[in-house]
Amino acid sequence: xxxxxxxxxxxxxxxxxxxxxxxxxxxxxxxxxxxxxxxxxxxxxxxxxxxxxxxxxxxxxxxxxxxxxxxxxxxxxxxxxxxxxxxxxxxxxxxxxxxxxxxxxxxxxxxxxxxxxxxxxxxxxxxxxxxxxxxxxxxxxxxxxxxxxxxxxxxxxxxxxxxxxxxxxxxxxxxxxxxxxxxxxxxxxxxxxxxxxxxxxxxxxxxxxxxxx
Numbered sequence: 001x002x003x004x005x006x007x008x009x010x011x012x013x014x015x016x017x018x019x020x021x022x023x024x025x026x027x028x029x030x031x032x033x034x035x036x037x038x039x040x041x042x043x044x045x046x047x048x049x050x051x052x053x054x055x056x057x058x059x060x061x062x063x064x065x066x067x068x069x070x071x072x073x074x075x076x077x078x079x080x081x082x083x084x085x086x087x088x089x090x091x092x093x094x095x096x097x098x099x100x101x102x103x104x105x106x107x108x109x110x111x112x113x114x115x116x117x118x119x120x121x122x123x124x125x126x127x128x129x130x131x132x133x134x135x136x137x138x139x140x141x142x143x144x145x146x147x148x149x150x151x152x153x154x155x156x157x158x159x160x161x162x163x164x165x166x167x168x169x170x171x172x173x174x175x176x177x178x179x180x181x182x183x184x185x186x187x188x189x190x191x192x193x194x195x196x197x198x199x200x201x202x203x204x205x206x207x208x209x210x211x212x213x
Contacts, residue, residue, distance in 0.1 A: 008039035012048060015055050031088075032058065034081045054079050066099035067092065069108075076112050085112040086119070086127035093134050105135050106197065113208065114201050120159035128160060132196050132210055141197035151207055153186040160196075162188070164205040 001009075001023050012030070013021045022029040026037045032054040038044035058079045061071050072092075080088050089112065092098055098105065109131060113119065119128050151162035152169035154176055163169050173185045196208045 005037060005039045008044065008048065012052055012055070015052055029083065031055075031080055031084050034083050062092075062097070065097075067097045069100045069104040072098070072100065072104075072108055076108065082112070082115045085116055086124050086131065090127045090130050093130065102135055102138060106138055106141055110141075110197055110199055110201075114199060114206075120155065120161065125160075129210070132160075132208075137196045142192055142195045143198075145192045145195060145198055145207070147192050149190055149192075151188055151190055153184075153188070155183055155186070157184070157186055157188075158211045160208050160211065162186075162190070162207045162209060164207065168204045 005023065009021065009023075009028075012033075016030060016032070020031055023037065028035060028037055033051045038047050041047070058075065061067060061075060061079070064071070067075070075088065076085060089108075100108070113128075116124075118124065149164065151164055152166050153159060153162045154169050154173035169185065173183065176183050190207065190209065194209050196210055199206050199208070
């Protein structure tokens with residue numbers, strides 16, 4: 001980080017801590033903002049002030065002994081960047097902060113799951129396993145699925161995400177192959193009871209399962 005960048009971002013870094021702020025050339029990664037460096041952007045100071053205000057609002061919420069559904073929607077709706085969704089929910093679970101019903105919990109889980117990518121990789125994979133195991137899935141989450149069905153996946157068999165649509169799996173297979181090289185294309189028969197939840201919010205006919213360790 002050059003001197004100009006450091007001077008610009010210093011108030012935010014002091015607020016969130018240096019360990020929570022990462023910069024790679026012109027890209028910023030932090031809990032309340034991830035994107036292009038704003039230090040040389042017109043009205044960048046105004047945007048920085050808004051980011052710091054996000055942090056203040058976030059701090060006031062997580063200081064509460066319990067966090068209700070409305071407050072969770074604030075946290076995951078605009079206060080925390082989606083890159084940090086899994087970390088954030090695991091932390092809230094660990095500190096026993098959630099004051100929500102099972103229906104509210106699984107609505108949140110499905111919502112933030114579909115807004116993240118590469119959820120079966122590294123630390124994020126372990127985070128999502130903790131999230132999925134925190135509360136028992138509801139039967140309503142798999143309504144409409146047959147008792148037994150065929151699903152497809154582009155990637156290793158220990159991933160969470162499968163699809164009922166073979167063309168969707170082929171699209172991901174081609175995408176990942178161009179990014180990472182050779183990867184498996186899998187077909188598997190599942191029972192309805194194997195599924196944590198089904199979602200078509202991204203038009204991907206996605207079934208999410210908990211792989212056996």
